[in-house]
Amino acid sequence: MNHVLIVDDEADIRESLEAILNEEDYVITTAGTAAEALELIRDADYQAVLLDIWLPDGDGLDVLAAIRGDASHTPRPGAPEVIMISGHGTIEAAVRATKLGAYDFLEKPLSMDRTLLVLRNAIQAHHLREDNQEFARQLTKGSITGESISVKALRQQIKLMAPTNGRVLIYGESGAGKELVARSMHAESLRRDRVFVELNCAAIPEDFIETELFGYRHGAGPGGPNQPTEKRGTFERADGGTLFLDEVGDMSLKTQAKVLRTLDEQRFYPVGASTPVHVDTRVIAATNKDLEEEIARGNFREDLFYRLNVIPFFVPPLRDRKEDIPLLAREFLSEFGQQYGRPHVEISDPALAALKQYHWPGNVRELRNVIERVLILNPKVQRIESKHLPMLVQRTEGVSQRTEGSVPTRSSNGNREEFSTLLQAREAYERDYILKELDRCHGNVSRAAESLGLERSHLYRKMKALGISTHD
Known part of the structure; x- marks a missing residue:
């Protein structure tokens, strides 16, 4: 469902437009002043705005400029399409509105047929712009680099499986390149001209994961009274394209059940909605866990595993x-x-x-x-x-090359390292110890912090100081 803001100082026009657009399944919010409109736009996600030029406390064109970020050709991300309406339309006002980025200009009294047509096209343009912006961001991402046998085999598997609509489950350690495999799958698929949406399930708190996946309607999200009244979830945003669920093994059983139902029915109910949203989304999932072991422990649904594991990939x-x-x-x-x-x-x-x-x-x-x-x-x-390399990476090639006065120690893989100061040796040991604990916890910083007896924020600061990536 799409959210439309109506801004007009005449209550009769607001009420009649709201009644008609509600019948067309739009979610409607109304405002009578420029100040109220700007406040609503700051706090909510709208796909389109019907905006009167003449408002009691300001010029509608100033509101338009604020919405579009004063740049009609490069509107701010997520900005709605704006349709100007006026009972005192002039060519000068229409030209200025167009230069400021208005999608169209409607004169009062409004023709409902034309209004509905323009509004439908404006919302379609909004979604297309969002998809194009996301696609442009995807083009800046890297590709799978390597000439090893395992990487060549991985690229061949991608080339073979990408054109299908089969669901994919990618296995691999944190940082091995699972996201790049997912992006390569999308780039070589029949959906390559559509959007690629990613969600890291381990990075979203449990209270928010459901709304991130499925969105919400009419202010039903978990953000409190100041939240937007509507949000499109990742399943809806990925409609027609690809949804990448990273670290899918970190989802709760409750969320797993809803994802399973969505995969089976290709539809879902946003939080607070009474009508379902139908989607055509290819799901690619990834995990650094042994999901069969998680199933045995009761932490992952076996039926969801079989839905996702249609085409398994392993990133070495x-x-x-x-x-x-x-x-x-x-x-x-x-x-x-x-x-x-x-x-x-x-x-x-x-x-x-x-x-x-x-x-x-x-x-x-x-x-x-x-x-x-x-x-x-x-x-x-x-x-x-x-x-120039970090001390933990540096290795000696023999006793004869040992620097005089250096302190030898032994790393976790058995190689000898040389440190000229006690501080360097301590930092190298701390870094190696933290990395091993992160690896044991499958990259989960919260669990690693608990295991190390540290506050999570303290561990993040320590990781940053030691040059350890803070991204799972």
């Missing part, structure tokens, strides 16, 4: 495809070099050898973070050497 950890590390490192170096205005930075063979020797518990995401960190901390370096 970086430690199992170390021959891809030089390609990935150079790709990230190019990415961040361009971002920080240093496009010609290189990386030496010994530095690449050190990167290949490290066990990468944080996988590709950790490698990406390391490359960015090295560039930030060495702003004048044009060639990355082993000495």
Whole structure:
């Protein structure tokens, strides 16, 4: 259902428009002044606004400029389409409204047939613009890099399965690249010209996950009295395209039951709605958990597992495809070099050898973070050497190369590391210990913090200080 705001100082017009549009299944909110309209627009998500030019406390064109962000060609994300209405229409007012980004201009007395047609087209344009903006963001994302046997096999599997509508379940450790696989599946599918919507189930509190998935109507969401009166959930936003449910194993059993029903019926009821929303959405799910083990523990529904696991994929950890590390490192170096205005930075063979020797518990995401960190901390370096890498990554190649006065220790994968100060050794140990605990907790920061006896915020600060990615 679509939410429309009617702004007019004449109560009879507001009431008649509201009655007619309610019959057309629109959700209607009304306002009689510019101030009231601006307050409602700040607090709610509207798809279209019917806006009178003449208002008792201001000019409707000023309201239009505020809605469209003063830029008709690049409206702010989520801005509704605005249809101007006036009983004193002039060519000058219509031209100015168009320049400010109005979708159309209607004169009073309103023709209901034309009003309904223009409104329907405006809402369609709004959804198309949202989809285009999301699609443009998707184009900036990366692709699967690597020439290892496992990555080549993964790309071949994507090419084979992407054109189908079969549901996909992607397995892999945190940071291994499950999202990239999902995006590649969408890019090579028959839905590639439609939207790709992602939701990290582990990042949404339990009280909000249902409204994130299914949306809500008439202020039924969990945000309190100041929340918008309507929100489209990810299933609805992904209609016709692909919905990526990351870390699906973290959903509660209650939410799993509703997702299962939606997959079976291809329809759902938004929270607070009395009529269902029908969708055609391909679902791709991902998890870093062993779902069969979670089923045995009673934490995951077996029937939902079989609905999602139509086409299983496995993304190998970086430690199992170390021959891809030089390609990935150079790709990230190019990415961040361009971002920080240093496009010609290189990386030496010994530095690449050190990167290949490290066990990468944080996988590709950790490698990406390391490359960015090295560039930030060495702003004048044009060639990355082993000495520029974080101490935990650096490895010695033999006793003869040991630096005099250094402190040897042993990392979790058995390799020896050299530290010139006690502080460096302590930081390396803390980082390795936290990474191992995060890995044991499948990347869940809250569980890792509880296991380590730390407040979650304290662990986040510690991870940031030690250069550990804070994204699950």
